[in-house]
Amino acid sequence: MLVAAALVLGGCWDARDVEDRAIVVGVGLDRARGGRIEVSLEVTIPGGTTTRPGISGNQPGQRGGLQGGTKVVLAATGATVHEAIAHLRDAARFDIFLGHVRVVLVGEDLARAGVLQHLEMLVQNPEIRRLIPLAVVRGRAKDFLTTTMAQDATAALYLSQMLDDLTRTGRAPNVDLSRFLTDVSEPGVDPVASVLRQAAGTEAGIDWAGLAVFRDDRLQTIIRPPEAWYLMWAMGSPRRTTLYVPVREPVSGGVVLDIFHVDSRLNLQGPPDSREAVLRLLVEGRVVEHRAGGIDLTDTATMRRIQARTQRDLQQRVQRIVARVRDLGADPFGIGRALRVVEPSLWPQPGSATRQAAERIEARVEVVVRVRRTGLTIR
Numbered sequence: 001m002l003v004a005a006a007l008v009l010g011g012c013w014d015a016r017d018v019e020d021r022a023i024v025v026g027v028g029l030d031r032a033r034g035g036r037i038e039v040s041l042e043v044t045i046p047g048g049t050t051t052r053p054g055i056s057g058n059q060p061g062q063r064g065g066l067q068g069g070t071k072v073v074l075a076a077t078g079a080t081v082h083e084a085i086a087h088l089r090d091a092a093r094f095d096i097f098l099g100h101v102r103v104v105l106v107g108e109d110l111a112r113a114g115v116l117q118h119l120e121m122l123v124q125n126p127e128i129r130r131l132i133p134l135a136v137v138r139g140r141a142k143d144f145l146t147t148t149m150a151q152d153a154t155a156a157l158y159l160s161q162m163l164d165d166l167t168r169t170g171r172a173p174n175v176d177l178s179r180f181l182t183d184v185s186e187p188g189v190d191p192v193a194s195v196l197r198q199a200a201g202t203e204a205g206i207d208w209a210g211l212a213v214f215r216d217d218r219l220q221t222i223i224r225p226p227e228a229w230y231l232m233w234a235m236g237s238p239r240r241t242t243l244y245v246p247v248r249e250p251v252s253g254g255v256v257l258d259i260f261h262v263d264s265r266l267n268l269q270g271p272p273d274s275r276e277a278v279l280r281l282l283v284e285g286r287v288v289e290h291r292a293g294g295i296d297l298t299d300t301a302t303m304r305r306i307q308a309r310t311q312r313d314l315q316q317r318v319q320r321i322v323a324r325v326r327d328l329g330a331d332p333f334g335i336g337r338a339l340r341v342v343e344p345s346l347w348p349q350p351g352s353a354t355r356q357a358a359e360r361i362e363a364r365v366e367v368v369v370r371v372r373r374t375g376l377t378i379r
Helices: 002-008 081-091 108-113 116-123 141-145 155-168 177-185 227-235 300-327 335-342 351-359
Strands: 021-031 037-045 070-078 095-097 103-107 134-137 192-198 206-215 218-223 241-247 253-269 276-290 362-371
Touching: 021 108, 021 116, 021 141, 021 155, 037 081, 037 141, 070 081, 070 141, 081 095, 081 116, 103 108, 103 141, 103 155, 108 134, 108 218, 116 177, 134 141, 141 155, 141 192, 155 192, 155 206, 206 227, 218 227, 218 300, 227 253, 227 276, 227 300, 253 300, 253 335, 276 300, 300 362, 335 351
Parallel strands: 021 095, 021 103, 103 134, 134 192, 276 362
Antiparallel strands: 021 037, 037 070, 192 206, 206 218, 241 253, 253 276
């Protein structure tokens, strides 16, 4: 029995030693000439040479890693993702393993041309996990993977942790391969994704640049902060932020509110021939400081004025960004999805019918602001 157990419970299912693998930690997808695609892989290789003669592994981004390993970005072009990865496998000295990919980056040009076919081919690989974070980058994805990170051994690890921190703290939506492809394939909703850019003066020369808004699988526009935060609220993604609210009574000045909770609900109202989509936002915040002398924050009437002013201002801001996105024909709010719930006749029809029906519906934003407690006073 012990012999049988030893044979069955062997540790290596494919008989490949880890030292014979090139572990891929980051994938970059860029548009190449002639409608082709360039696939960049950031890999960790346990010592030794990186490739056979003929492949360009000595690129910017190659660097010594931990414990004698090598970190390098390999790139190849092909008509499809499969073909490009096949070229890399044929040229690499080690077996390329995709089971530990930490992040997938899509170049802006490719995102505007359409990404569905390329991402579907990527996830068809049995080694690829579906919950890998996905982001769009300003410029080329390859340039981000070749960025030298002082904090971590690989750019992919840093970017993965950066996106995870942004999501966990409510500063960016949680978008992975599975979520993105589900939103693309589901009628009545369009996907969004975080946008990264190279920026001097930041921790690693990279920061969050806003939200990429898609119509189907094609990038339509990039929404920069603070409009990106209001878009997240309208989509139902909570986003903490700080707002300055001007107050003109009793003296000229203003207060600073810390918005710590946002709840968003979408409802369809009215008869079928005149339906209206109502986005209701409950915004909760606290006064963290104020710059107007003489304001009594313990006075109920004063707090009501602050709430009313904030409510009116936020409602206008969110309404503008909702209208801007809908003018592009995009629907990240799920108005079409909500419409399919109340109109089963749309189920057997193509997704374009749902989109057309949703575009005919007016969208209105209602904001309710509650200031929970007061904070500091600047004297």
